[in-house]
Amino acid sequence: MxxxxxxxxxxxxxxxxxxxxxxxxxxxxxxxxxxxxxxxxxxxxxxxxxxxxxxxxxxxxxxxxxxxxxxxxxxxxxxxxxxxxxxxxxxxxxxxxxxxxxxxxxxxxxxxxxxxxxxxxxxxxxxxxxxxxxxxxxxxxxxxxxxxxxxxxxxxxxxxxxxxxLDGGRPVLRSGAQPGDILALAGTVGHAAAGLALLESDVAVDTLAPAERVFVDLQSRPRPPLDAGPAARAAGATAMLDISDGLLRDGGRLAAASNAGVALDPAALARLAGLLAPAAELLGADAEAWVLGGGEDHGLLATFPAGVQLPPGFTAIGSIHALGTDEGPGVLTARRPGDTGGWDHFAH
Amino acid sequence: MxxxxxxxxxxxxxxxxxxxxxxxxxxxxxxxxxxxxxxxxxxxxxxxxxxxxxxxxxxxxxxxxxxxxxxxxxxxxxxxxxxxxxxxxxxxxxxxxxxxxxxxxxxxxxxxxxxxxxxxxxxxxxxxxxxxxxxxxxxxxxxxxxxxxxxxxxxxxxxxxxxxxLDGGRPVLRSGAQPGDILALAGTVGHAAAGLALLESDVAVDTLAPAERVFVDLQSRPRPPLDAGPAARAAGATAMLDISDGLLRDGGRLAAASNAGVALDPAALARLAGLLAPAAELLGADAEAWVLGGGEDHGLLATFPAGVQLPPGFTAIGSIHALGTDEGPGVLTARRPGDTGGWDHFAH
CATH class of the missing domain: 3.30.1330.10 (PurM-like, N-terminal domain)
Structure with missing residues (x-):
């Protein structure tokens, strides 16, 4: 202490x-x-x-x-x-x-x-x-x-x-994503990272506006969407994991386990980054980096066959593709192709 | 480190x-x-x-x-x-x-x-x-x-x-001991405490004879008798717990949970203490204190109805009695009536 x-x-x-x-x-x-x-x-x-x-x-x-x-x-x-x-x-x-x-x-x-x-x-x-x-x-x-x-x-x-x-059902593993699947997110991503940046900043916590303070609260008391996991299984999710180490790193894990490529939709990323604007503007920080590298919100990243109606709480943020020649499993973004940064307990 | x-x-x-x-x-x-x-x-x-x-x-x-x-x-x-x-x-x-x-x-x-x-x-x-x-x-x-x-x-x-x-069976709890039951031990007690005393002594470990070194080995790599638990259940044990904090303290827990008295047999204690003689003599220590207060061997303390044949590995070391007027649940020994010392993570 x-x-x-x-x-x-x-x-x-x-x-x-x-x-x-x-x-x-x-x-x-x-x-x-x-x-x-x-x-x-x-x-x-x-x-x-x-x-x-x-x-x-x-x-x-x-x-x-x-x-x-x-x-x-x-x-x-x-x-x-x-x-x-x-x-x-x-x-x-x-x-x-x-x-x-x-x-x-x-x-x-x-x-x-x-x-x-x-x-x-x-x-x-x-x-x-x-x-x-x-x-x-x-x-x-x-x-x-x-x-x-x-x-x-x-x-x-x-x-x-x-x-x-599992109530008699089959688990949703990381390894089941198929080319053509929709990549979807439930819960938030990057909010806890924004909160961490605020906690580590010199902006006194008691001066934060509610729209800024919410990120500190999410870092301190994350809110994983607990209805979404069983709902995704019931809806036929082919692969799933929780985002604890960042969208790039955890997306990379899903890609590696499924031996497939994950492509993130730039418009979806921009929308997710936009939610972090109050904190990003306060700190002069890069909101999209929080979206890509931030864990600890404990949102769910899941894949669904194309055409499936996404269960409540999920929104599409990308897709799964077959690996091209010379392409390893990984995450493609408009911004940093192949980078699977994010949180690692030892190597950072 | x-x-x-x-x-x-x-x-x-x-x-x-x-x-x-x-x-x-x-x-x-x-x-x-x-x-x-x-x-x-x-x-x-x-x-x-x-x-x-x-x-x-x-x-x-x-x-x-x-x-x-x-x-x-x-x-x-x-x-x-x-x-x-x-x-x-x-x-x-x-x-x-x-x-x-x-x-x-x-x-x-x-x-x-x-x-x-x-x-x-x-x-x-x-x-x-x-x-x-x-x-x-x-x-x-x-x-x-x-x-x-x-x-x-x-x-x-x-x-x-x-x-x-439990393979469909009922668990053996701490709370089921009945007056008249036999108190029995499987595995060792006090060996790990003797080993701890040796580790904390100034007697260099590489000068220990095998008959002394065995206690250090038991402290470092305890050997709980894993066949004894299911065997005790099958034989109709009425109460059981593992001795992790000492015979007095864990016996006291069994007594309290069962609202009964535990009496330890002085002859059995003397026999258990005798097994520790090589370490006790080397250190000038009290072997019976190791038997009564030493945990970490992870032996089993169990109670069986009188007349039951004890399962392999168990030996009788005492009995259970109904509480007398003004008697609280506890452990009686010839040596220290009512004392339920032993290991506590905070209060010692």
Whole structure:
């Protein structure tokens, strides 16, 4: 925890003063959900493991970690302080998005928290509230937290493993795109990148207008379109993934897995970039670069056979083509042919 | 990573030089298992989520994290260097143990790795080898790694979420112990604590005799008895949990969940302490304290109705009794009545 935040919270009770059991007793009540959310929880927290229903005999499973100073800062250059609520919400959102991207629905989460001993108890309670609110407000109507683990570390780290069900259907993989398919987007792209740029700028967060502030909010609490994944599967999507590392990089993954070419429609890109104008103008930044390289909105990128009516929430942004001679799988844009930049945890 | 280890590995390639995709390409081949292990993996690594079979319509799920300098040190006072293999093995072992403790069999794991940029690539490869070897050698014959996540951090952190199946049976909970039940142990207890004491001592690791070294090995690469959990369930165990935080503390949890008293047999404790004599004599330590307070062997503590033939691997170490007037749930020993010490991540 940065020194200034450590000082700021000096008078607050920290986790150092609590046993693991005491801390769990503070967290569990905040993870309670309505019955509809716990319908898949056969056995909840309190034993060596939890038990979750898998009605069709299969469990979809993904895992994702957020680490302090890598995935979020407690204090940003523009003065914004990341709350426990933000971190909890984001942990829920990015994991729910992985289930969404298979065309599945989330059934349960387990959470492993690593906390420095000087973490305020209130920050951890706030994280539990954010997890619960994220699950509920994003519409994961049959998902709840079934269990977890607590431990110490030098930096805050939050790992969520999320379980889901395909309701007897087939998953939508990255590898099924066919030449002639429509490429479509659900949710936003570039908003979280614009928010990140604002957080890292010297424009004080409390001076932002609502039309600018919205991007900071999307970076802190992403809103993956959880209805869109199962809807895309039902509509016959041939391939799908969530955009966590940018349109170029994730589009490149879809192209590589499907051994095809992805072409982005310049008019669609211009329209998506236009949505980012308030932040781009404030910072003198390139909105299209946010659209192409920005992840963390957790929108869905999916392909559909030509002629299919796109499900609600999806708009066409390009197409799939067969690879030409000497053409490798990749993403073509008017701007940067073949470039599949974007976010990589190690090489940047 | 401690400065001296950082220097030691200065000439080795680190993860800083690799993209996430490159690093995954180094890890995946080392996670490959025989077909029998992957029988439950419907969809393995490479998409947004994995898919795992849940043949009886239920998935047992647990999650656990190991953090550098909390759960292991890269360099111990006695000179032992924790290998990536050790950390991978231990991550597998302690998670497989949670599934075992429900009376279930593991079907799959997903792994989230947080790595400092100066981590040698060879150390990460070694970790993957240790995970694979742990799963295989501990006898999790239908379990493999189905997916994962990689990210950066200031300290090494390894989180595993493990999935399992009860094969249509009922789980063995902590809460089912009945007065008159036999209390039984499978696997070892106190060995890992003796190993920890040796690691933290000034007795150089390379001077240890095999009868002493065995405890260091058990601390570094625990060997939970994975056949014992399903066998206990089949034999009618009324309650069960794994001993991860010590016999007193975990016995106390069983007592509390079952609202009963646990009495440990002094003769059984003396016999368990006797097994630790080589390490206790070397360090001038109290072997019975290791038996009562030491976790991390990941043995199983289970209760069985009187008269039941204990399944292979279990030995009786005490009994369950109804609570007397003014008696709270807890563990009675000849030595320290009511004390339920042991390991707590925060309060110690």
């Amino acid at each position: 940065p020194e200034d935040l450590r000082n700021r919270v000096d008078r607050q009770p920290t986790v150092a003063g609590l046993s693991e059991a005491d801390l769990l007793a503070r967290i569990f009540p905040r993870l309670r959900m309505e019955d509809s959310h716990t319908i898949n929880t056969v056995l909840g927290p309190g034993d060596d493991a939890a038990i979750v229903a898998a009605p069709d005999g299969k469990t979809v499973i993904s895992i994702d970690t957020q680490v302090e100073d890598q995935d979020f800062r407690l204090l940003w250059p523009n003065g914004y302080r990341t709350t426990g609520f933000d971190v909890g919400w984001k942990a829920a959102a990015q994991n729910l998005s992985d289930i969404n991207a298979m065309g599945a629905r989330a059934t349960s989460m387990v959470v492993s928290l690593t906390l420095p001993v000087d973490t305020p108890v209130s920050w951890v309670e706030d994280l539990a509230d954010g997890l619960t609110a994220g699950i509920r407000e994003l519409g994961a109507t049959q998902c709840s937290v079934a269990g977890g683990d607590l431990g110490r570390g030098r930096e805050i780290s939050v790992t969520v493993a999320v379980l889901g069900t | 401690p400065e001296d280890l950082r220097n030691r590995v200065d000439r080795q390639p680190t993860v800083a030089g690799l993209s996430e995709a490159d690093l995954l390409a180094r890890i995946f081949p080392r996670l490959r298992m025989e077909d029998s292990h992957t029988i439950n993996t419907v969809l393995g690594p490479g998409d947004d989520a994995a898919i795992v079979a849940a043949p009886d319509g239920k998935t047992v799920i647990s999650i656990d994290t190991q953090v550098e300098d909390q759960d292991f040190r890269l360099l111990w006072p006695n000179g032992y260097r924790t290998t990536g293999f050790d950390v991978g093995w231990k991550a597998a072992a302690q998670n497989l143990s949670d599934i075992n403790a429900m009376g279930a069999r593991a079907t799959s794991m997903v792994v989230s790795l947080t790595l400092p940029v100066d981590t040698p690539v060879s150390w990460v490869e070694d970790l993957a080898d240790g995970l694979t070897a742990g799963i295989r050698e501990l006898g999790a014959t239908q379990c493999s790694v189905a997916g994962g996540d990689l990210g950066r951090g200031r300290e090494i952190s390894v989180t595993v979420a493990v999935l399992g199946t």
